[in-house]
Amino acid sequence: MSAGSEGRRTTLADVAARAGVDRSVISRVLSGDSRLLIRDETRQRVLDAVRELGYRPNAAARTLRTQRTGTLGLLIPDYANPVYAEIIKGAETVAAERDCVLLTGSADADRGLGSYLDLLGQGRVDGLLLAGEMASKEALDGLTADGLPWLLVNRTMRGEARHVVLDDERAAGLAVRHLVELGHTEIAHLAGPSSSNTAQRRARGYRAALREHGLEVPSSLTARTDYSADGGYRAMFQLLDAQTRPTAVFVANLASAIGALHALRTQGVDAPGAMSVIAVHDLPLVEHISPALTTVRMPLRELGRRGVELLSDLGPNDTVKEVVTGPMDVVVRESTAPPR
Amino acid sequence: MSAGSEGRRTTLADVAARAGVDRSVISRVLSGDSRLLIRDETRQRVLDAVRELGYRPNAAARTLRTQRTGTLGLLIPDYANPVYAEIIKGAETVAAERDCVLLTGSADADRGLGSYLDLLGQGRVDGLLLAGEMASKEALDGLTADGLPWLLVNRTMRGEARHVVLDDERAAGLAVRHLVELGHTEIAHLAGPSSSNTAQRRARGYRAALREHGLEVPSSLTARTDYSADGGYRAMFQLLDAQTRPTAVFVANLASAIGALHALRTQGVDAPGAMSVIAVHDLPLVEHISPALTTVRMPLRELGRRGVELLSDLGPNDTVKEVVTGPMDVVVRESTAPPR
DNA sequence: GACTATAAGGCAATCGTTTGATCTCCACCA
DNA sequence: TGGTGGAGATCAAACGATTGCCTTATAGTC
Numbered sequence: 084m085s086a087g088s089e090g091r092r093t094t095l096a097d098v099a100a101r102a103g104v105d106r107s108v109i110s111r112v113l114s115g116d117s118r119l120l121i122r123d124e125t126r127q128r129v130l131d132a133v134r135e136l137g138y139r140p141n142a143a144a145r146t147l148r149t150q151r152t153g154t155l156g157l158l159i160p161d162y163a164n165p166v167y168a169e170i171i172k173g174a175e176t177v178a179a180e181r182d183c184v185l186l187t188g189s190a191d192a193d194r195g196l197g198s199y200l201d202l203l204g205q206g207r208v209d210g211l212l213l214a215g216e217m218a219s220k221e222a223l224d225g226l227t228a229d230g231l232p233w234l235l236v237n238r239t240m241r242g243e244a245r246h247v248v249l250d251d252e253r254a255a256g257l258a259v260r261h262l263v264e265l266g267h268t269e270i271a272h273l274a275g276p277s278s279s280n281t282a283q284r285r286a287r288g289y290r291a292a293l294r295e296h297g298l299e300v301p302s303s304l305t306a307r308t309d310y311s312a313d314g315g316y317r318a319m320f321q322l323l324d325a326q327t328r329p330t331a332v333f334v335a336n337l338a339s340a341i342g343a344l345h346a347l348r349t350q351g352v353d354a355p356g357a358m359s360v361i362a363v364h365d366l367p368l369v370e371h372i373s374p375a376l377t378t379v380r381m382p383l384r385e386l387g388r389r390g391v392e393l394l395s396d397l398g399p400n401d402t403v404k405e406v407v408t409g410p411m412d413v414v415v416r417e418s419t420a421p422p423r
Numbered sequence: 424m425s426a427g428s429e430g431r432r433t434t435l436a437d438v439a440a441r442a443g444v445d446r447s448v449i450s451r452v453l454s455g456d457s458r459l460l461i462r463d464e465t466r467q468r469v470l471d472a473v474r475e476l477g478y479r480p481n482a483a484a485r486t487l488r489t490q491r492t493g494t495l496g497l498l499i500p501d502y503a504n505p506v507y508a509e510i511i512k513g514a515e516t517v518a519a520e521r522d523c524v525l526l527t528g529s530a531d532a533d534r535g536l537g538s539y540l541d542l543l544g545q546g547r548v549d550g551l552l553l554a555g556e557m558a559s560k561e562a563l564d565g566l567t568a569d570g571l572p573w574l575l576v577n578r579t580m581r582g583e584a585r586h587v588v589l590d591d592e593r594a595a596g597l598a599v600r601h602l603v604e605l606g607h608t609e610i611a612h613l614a615g616p617s618s619s620n621t622a623q624r625r626a627r628g629y630r631a632a633l634r635e636h637g638l639e640v641p642s643s644l645t646a647r648t649d650y651s652a653d654g655g656y657r658a659m660f661q662l663l664d665a666q667t668r669p670t671a672v673f674v675a676n677l678a679s680a681i682g683a684l685h686a687l688r689t690q691g692v693d694a695p696g697a698m699s700v701i702a703v704h705d706l707p708l709v710e711h712i713s714p715a716l717t718t719v720r721m722p723l724r725e726l727g728r729r730g731v732e733l734l735s736d737l738g739p740n741d742t743v744k745e746v747v748t749g750p751m752d753v754v755v756r757e758s759t760a761p762p763r
Numbered sequence: 764g765a766c767t768a769t770a771a772g773g774c775a776a777t778c779g780t781t782t783g784a785t786c787t788c789c790a791c792c793a
Numbered sequence: 794t795g796g797t798g799g800a801g802a803t804c805a806a807a808c809g810a811t812t813g814c815c816t817t818a819t820a821g822t823c
Contacts, residue, residue: 092545092570094779105803110781120801137568142544143486144779147808152483153542162508171502175529184542186526189515202493202524204482205432206809228477230432312711338708345711368678371652371685372712434809445773450811460771484809487778546779 093136102132109133113140146206155394156208157187157236158199160215164310165337165366166383170214170236173387181395183209196222205229210394212236216279232397236390238280244402247389251281251363254379254411255288255333256295258361261377261413262331263296266421267359271304271322271329273315273339282310285335285363304329308339315339319346330422331359337366340376344418355420365414374417382409433476442472449473453480486546495734496548497527497576498539500555504650505677505706506723510554510576513727521735523549536562545569550734552576556619572737576730578620584742587729591621591703594719594751595628595673596635598701601717601753602671603636606761607699611644611662611669613655613679622650625675625703644669648679655679659686670762671699677706680716684758695760705754714757722749 095106102109104125111119112129121129132138146152157174159167171187178185186208190199196218211226214236223243226233235246262270272289275282286305293300306321308314315338322332323346334340340362347354354360354374362369365380386407393403435446442449444465451459452469472478486492497514499507511527518525526548530539536558551566554576563583566573575586602610612629615622626645633640646661648654655678662672663686674680680702687694694700694714702709705720726747733743 095781096779106780107782107804108802114781116782120799122801125801139541139545139569141487141779142547143483143492144546144808145544145781146483147481147487147778147810148780148782150808153544154547162502162511163505165503165505168502171529179534179538179542182542184528184539186528188524188526189511194519198519199524201479202519202522204485204493205479207482207494229479312708316711341708341711345713348713368652368681371656371681373685373688435811436809446810447774447812448772451772454811456812460769462771465771481809484778485811487780487809488811490778 092141093138094141095138098129098132098136098138101136102128104129109138150206152207152209153182154184154186154208155210155212155391156203157185157212157214157390158190158196158217159187160189160191160217162189166237166364167214169383170387170390173384174212174391175387176384177388177391181391183391183395185391190217195219197225200226210234210397212390212394214238214390227399230399232394232399232401234390234394234397234403237386239404240280244404245397247386247393247403247405247407248284249281249381249383249386250406250408250411251284252288252291254363254381255285256292257411257413258333258363258379259289259292259296261361261415261419262333262359263292263298265331265359265419267329267331268298269304269327269329269331269422270298271306271325271332273318273322273332273334273343274305274307275310275335275339276307279310282335289333301327303327308335308342310336310339312338312342312345315342316346317342319343320350323347323350323352329358331361331419334360334362337362337364337369337376337378340418341369341372344372344374344376355418356423359419359422361413361419370416377416377419378414380410380412380414382407382411385409432481433478434481435478438469438472438476438478441476442468444469490546492547492549493522494524494526494548495550495552495731496543497525497552497554497730498530498536498557499527500529500531500557502529506577506704507554509723510727510730513724514552514731515727516724517728517731521731523731523735525731530557532557535559537565540566550574550737552730552734554578554730567739570739572734572739572741574730574734574737574743577726579744580620584744585737587726587733587743587745587747588624589621589721589723589726590746590748590751591624592628592631594703594721595625596632597751597753598673598703598719599629599632599636601701601755601759602673602699603632603638605671605699605759607671608638609644609667609669609671609762610638611646611665611672613658613662613672613674613683614645614647615650615675615679616647619650622675629673641667643667648675648682650676650679652678652682652685655682656686657682659683660690663687663690663692669698671701671759674700674702677702677704677709677716677718680758681709681712684712684714684716695758696763699759699762701753701759710756717756717759718754720750720752720754722747722751725749 099106175185210232239246274286303325306318308318361377365378369376439446515525550572579586614626630640643665646658648658701717705718709716
């Protein structure tokens with residue numbers, strides 16, 4: 084609208100001049116300072132000036148003064164993984180509720196936490212959520228030394244007591260129980276990478292559940308995938324070659340399960356007739372593949388929510404270990420059935 | 424390491440004191456000011472002090488002074504859509520090359536561009552990439568008035584000449600040509616939502632290609648999906664009910680194609696035997712579904728790359744309309760074949 | 764020996780907000 | 794008349810980095 088307003092953005096000084104008061108008055112009115120004594124008429128003049136000039140506080144100046152940015156960072160390893168999409172959504176929702184922006188970025192083996200922080204510099208975020216495996220212990224200590232609160236999301240780390248995770252062991256337990264209840268006794272596990280924290284917990288939960296149900300835990304019934312569809316495809320072949328072929332498989336993630344189903348088709352193994360498949364996580368999409376996947380739905384949004392909630396109340400030296408207690412359930416579709 | 428360094432972060436003043444020089448010297452050394460005259464010995468003292476104290480410039484202070492943040496923002500409608508994952512990856516890569524951080528956030532119908540900017544305040548990013556349909560014309564004008572450069576990514580907008588897009592019409596053309604070359608003449612289109620810019624361009628490309636190949640363009644051969652698998656599922660049923668059943672369908676996106684394949688299975692229509700299916704975009708996953716999808720692979724990363732490149736050289740009043748020229752090809756898999 | 768040029772840094776204003784401390788009325792009370 | 798006590802603002806010092814302009818030395822010149 085205001086053509087010619089090129090060049091300089093409106094500052095407090097502009098608004099103050101327009102309203103005929105001091106800058107500090109504007110600032111206090113806008114921040115809702117309750118100790119401010121001001122006539123209604125003046126307050127109105129201030130608000131009018133703010134609106135007419137379209138004033139918006141300068142983030143850098145405010146941050147410099149208050150040492151707060153109103154911003155949280157979230158680092159994830161890979162945008163293509165739908166698991167993180169859900170976590171981000173949950174996190175953004177709470178952040179917005181708290182008038183705070185969530186800024187997401189990705190880091191991985193090459194471009195790790197360190198280089199990300201070098202770019203970010205100091206004082207660009209008030210806290211950092213770290214989802215996934217990109218952070219080393221040293222990097223985390225560096226954050227603590229800088230006085231920046233951080234929180235691991237969906238992973239734990241030895242020696243660090245700052246994380247929020249899902250109950251992956253219980254998820255594995257639910258999956259196994261579902262298979263056991265169908266009558267399976269030869270239950271295999273298509274596990275995620277041993278470097279992955281969630282994969283470890285799911286594998287542990289799988290073994291614990293088998294024992295709990297009085298079943299043996301032969302290591303030949305576990306194969307590894309890198310959490311990709313290709314990985315699942317290859318790993319399934321491995322399982323099919325085992326001396327005793329399982330009748331069901333608990334797969335650590337969705338993508339691998341899709342690869343696994345492909346392998347079964349390729350080998351002419353009917354699913355679920357000759358092999359039941361159940362996987363961790365759920366997406367609308369799996370309803371539409373064949374056979375529709377039975378899954379364990381995880382409270383990923385809740386995980387993101389809790390991440391932000393915990394982080395924003397977290398001092399640089401506090402500690403927290405939380406397991407999100409959101410609903411978790413087996414969504415039974417077509418890929419699981421009683422053994423033949 | 425330095426226990427007790429609690430409380431205050433190191434500032435230029437600390438480093439200056441340690442090196443025994445003025446703050447300005449530190450600043451100039453670090454910024455590589457070529458006009459600075461300094462003895463090697465002094466320079467070394469400065470660098471040592473910087474390292475020993477682990478100094479990192481305060482982003483807010485620097486931004487306040489220079490009016491630059493070293494940061495670009497990217498707004499997307501939905502993290503769950505793998506299309507955006509690819510765009511983000513491309514964008515982050517270039518941003519990193521240019522020593523600049525890309526901060527991604529999501530906005531949609533409810534939480535639109537406006538509320539996002541209210542949270543961000545002024546001066547938190549040097550420019551904004553807007554992927555998807557969340558921005559209104561007024562909001563864009565607001566950005567321009569604020570002096571913030573912005574660029575639409577993967578969409579155009581009437582009356583605004585600031586976008587970078589893919590050649591969706593050509594993608595549609597390639598898909599249709601592939602089907603025509605297989606011998607199809609009854610080619611349907613499973614189109615995206617009419618509100619979507621890409622959907623419009625793909626539909627236009629589809630019709631143009633049909634005409635180009637001398638085929639008719641009956642409107643009964645187009646059905647609409649909302650770009651979801653469910654939407655594709657329902658839309659495919661519509662197509663199957665048409666008076667003349669097509670022998671091939673060009674689907675506007677992957678998720679819908681997966682739903683469409685499901686619908687075909689449900690109805691006992693063999694794909695590709697009785698119905699060929701080709702979709703826009705490619706993912707490792709589609710290799711593993713049955714039948715493996717034939718797709719048109721789009722240069723999404725390149726789109727993200729160009730977005731950042733263009734934006735960082737863009738003044739608030741410049742204009743740019745670019746069609747990314749990256750490679751685009753039909754990946755032939757199992758879901759397309761000659762008509763019976 | 765006075766003068767100039769250059770090398771090597773120092774000074775201080777500035778960016779825009781926030782916030783504790785201060786100031787100026789004016790009414791009211793003794 | 795002098796003093797007190799708000800009400801309703803204003804003042805000014807930060808926050809930390811950048812950058813145009815100054816100030817010292819020292820070396821070199823006539």
